[in-house]
Amino acid sequence: MQTNLADFIKGTPEGDEAEAILRACVHCGFCTATCPTYQLLGDELDGPRGRIYLIKQVLEGAPVTASTQLHLDRCLTCRNCESTCPSGVKYGRLADIGRKVVEQRVPRKLPDRIKRYVLKEALPRRWLFEPALLAGQLLKPLLSKPLQDKLPPLPARTAWPSRQHARKMLVLDGCVQPGLAPNINAAAARVLDALGVQLVAARGAGCCGALRFHLNDQDAALDDMRRNIDAWWPYVETAEAIVMTASGCGVTVKEYGHLLAHDSAYAAKAARISDMTRDLSEILPAFEAELAQRVRERRADAGEGTAASGASAVAWHPPCTLQHGQQIRGKVEGLLRALGVEVKMCRDAHLCCGSAGTYSLLQPELSQQLRDRKLANLADTGAGRFVSANIGCIGHLQSGTETPVEHWIELVDRALHG
Known part of the structure; x- marks a missing residue:
């Protein structure tokens, strides 16, 4: 062109x-x-x-x-x-x-400016988002149906392992995931703990920057990225990897090196951080044989059958940020199947579910149409549970169905620990 x-x-x-x-x-x-x-x-x-x-x-x-x-x-x-x-x-x-x-x-109309300002200022800050989430739960009957759908019941928090290991990996807490689904990172920590790896959340690390970046506040997003780099930098010599349990965060952190390439103070550090970053689905396949053996032993001790507990069949929804942004395909399905889980793929699995960060709030009609299409295709698999790899997809899909939707690592955690 x-x-x-x-x-x-x-x-x-x-x-x-x-x-x-x-x-x-x-x-x-x-x-x-x-x-x-x-x-x-x-x-x-x-x-x-x-x-x-x-x-x-x-x-x-x-x-x-x-x-x-x-x-x-x-x-x-x-x-x-x-x-x-x-x-x-x-x-x-x-x-x-x-x-x-x-x-x-192009100046935006005032209501749109207000909505975007609230999203980019409140969601990345846990100290604002989590109290607002609790307030939303209390006021839920008074809210509109679309907002009610975005407020699922908050789960009870499960234990984070306390054992120390020589092998360590960093994990990003993120912004909305700790409030909406705190057990995703806890499940990842428990699984890795069983494999002799300690998962560490660095103080000071927060939103990956994707939220502000895609709302066109790119300067503030770059500041979010620099803050995370500063929080992680003391660990880079001792941590084997920076693990991402949200593929939306992972695709962004993997691009830090590119996005900060012209920042003389951060370019080299950003490149190092991007090189260290791995989606959780890139980490666990190396432990597949050990995980499968441990799961078989646990089931035998518990007198269970060959299938993973509570997971006779699951439908896997690969987030766009995983399959298109990071070009990672087949790893989650392969690992789950190795653990005895029957994994089904839905029709048009390559298409977006409509979550796309804040898109579901800014373009609700298009977003809901895409969600309903995706849910219909997932339901057609006959699976009793849907799993994904990104908090946005999980929450968006759950808002339109009674079928449980969860992160795939939570399934692995149950298969491993019962």
Whole structure:
């Protein structure tokens, strides 16, 4: 694709990156076939190819309109198009660059500005989010149905192992996960503890930065990333890895090195942190044989059958941030099957469930349509439980079904410990 960038961005790091991405696009349209919003709306401008044209026009200095902003806002940034693209177009990065410019050029209406401000200021701060979550539980009958659906019953917290091990790995607590699902990291810690690995949550680490970044407050998001790097840096020589139990956080932390490449004070540290970062599904397959043996022994001691306790069949929903953002496929299913769990894949497993960070709050109609499609496909598998790998997907799916939805590590924890 030929480009002629405007002076305001030509020659800048973002301009150079955007130009390289635009030039890689060959207009083939393969991406359109796997775009969830194009499937719903049937508008070329609500598919990757159309949005690429819109961003190209913006970066070449064409007038920026509210219509341009709407089409970019409707994008889930699921990056399914990146998995489909034969030319390797990095659409997600181009969307971030284009949205930032559009955000600066098109004033939003006051209600939208207020909503976005509350989301980017409250959700990343646990000291604000968790009291608000408790207040929401108390006032739940007075809230709208969409907000009630976003407030599942809060689980009782389970024990974090206290044993010390020579082998250590860091884990990111994150922002909303500790309040909504505190037992995900606790389950990961218990499983790794049984394998002789201590999981450590560094004080001072918090939101990975994805939330603010995708709400176009990119400067504040980069500050979130620098804060996490500072919190983790004292551990980099002793920790084997930085483990991510939320794939949405994982895909972002793996990009710290790229996003902070032009920050002379943090570029090298950010690259090191990204190199150390692993999704939990990349860690546990190395322990598969030991885990399988331990699970078999526990079941034999308990007089159970061959299937994992409480999991005769589960349907696996791979988050977009895992299968498209991190290009990780097959690891969770393989591990669960090795532990005796019957794992089913649903129709159109490659498509987004509609969660996409704050998308479900900002684009509720599209989000709910995608959720309901995904839930129907998951239900068609006949599984009695759904598992995923990202807190956003888990909460979003659970808001539309009575079928239990949980993180896959919680299933492994029960199989291992009963």
